[in-house]
Amino acid sequence: EPEVTQTPSHQVTQMGQEVILRCVPISNHLYFYWYRQILGQKVEFLVSFYNNEISEKSEIFDDQFSVERPDGSNFTLKIRSTKLEDSAMYFCASSEGAGGHEQYFGPGTRLTVT
Amino acid sequence: RKEVEQDPGPFNVPEGATVAFNCTYSNSASQSFFWYRQDCRKEPKLLMSVYSSGNEDGRFTAQLNRASQYISLLIRDSKLSDSATYLCVVKAGAQKLVFGQGTRLTINP
Numbered sequence: 001e002p003e004v005t006q007t008p009s010h011q012v013t014q015m016g017q018e019v020i021l022r023c024v025p026i027s028n029h030l031y032f033y034w035y036r037q038i039l040g041q042k043v044e045f046l047v048s049f050y051n052n053e054i055s056e057k058s059e060i061f062d063d064q065f066s067v068e069r070p071d072g073s074n075f076t077l078k079i080r081s082t083k084l085e086d087s088a089m090y091f092c093a094s095s096e097g098a099g100g101h102e103q104y105f106g107p108g109t110r111l112t113v114t
Numbered sequence: 115r116k117e118v119e120q121d122p123g124p125f126n127v128p129e130g131a132t133v134a135f136n137c138t139y140s141n142s143a144s145q146s147f148f149w150y151r152q153d154c155r156k157e158p159k160l161l162m163s164v165y166s167s168g169n170e171d172g173r174f175t176a177q178l179n180r181a182s183q184y185i186s187l188l189i190r191d192s193k194l195s196d197s198a199t200y201l202c203v204v205k206a207g208a209q210k211l212v213f214g215q216g217t218r219l220t221i222n223p
Contacts, residue, residue, distance in 0.1 A: 031209060033209070033211075035211070041215075042201075042213045042214065042215045042216065043152075043158060043201070043211075043213040044213070045210045045211060045212070048209040048210065050209075055208075055209060056207065056208075056209050056210055058210070089155075091157055091158070098208040098209050099145070099146065099205075099208055100145065100146045100163070100205075102148065102160050102163060103160075103211060104160065105157040105158050105159070106157060107156065107157050108156075108157050110155075
């Protein structure tokens, strides 16, 4: 069964450093997403991406965040200057379409900012 | 009012029991609804979509009441492997998923 993959599984970085989280969505999916989950809290939407551009973003997704689809398979989330409060689990998801289409999540990258 | 609100839990039930979770949502324009399950420190996994007419998948039954903005999940004949956090999820607009806080379920042998 096709699945979303993410690398690395765990990233430790120092405050102020840049990090890039990588995702390979399911191959025939057209919509890609990033969510995050701070420990003990609910899953929160960050951004959706379709046709090589951001289609929707949340208030959390400020200027320090960016997304890119650098090639035909990868989808990345860059955090330019990490803060302590960026420590969270970051999940990538993908779906065939919008609307009622179901979103499938990758295993996540645990980001720890020290 | 929270966008998606769930029973706080935790629920501890014996194996074989029937357990029900409830969820309410605030945006009456929401069109798509889902239940996901999440194991400790893992990703949310889609359990089932929820349709207006109600739907069943094996031991799991989901119901939607649009008038009351209420979603439910029923698990019959619970198994040890059903122990997880159950997430009520509503799609806001075309793409963004809004998650509830989740209800933790533990099935005891």
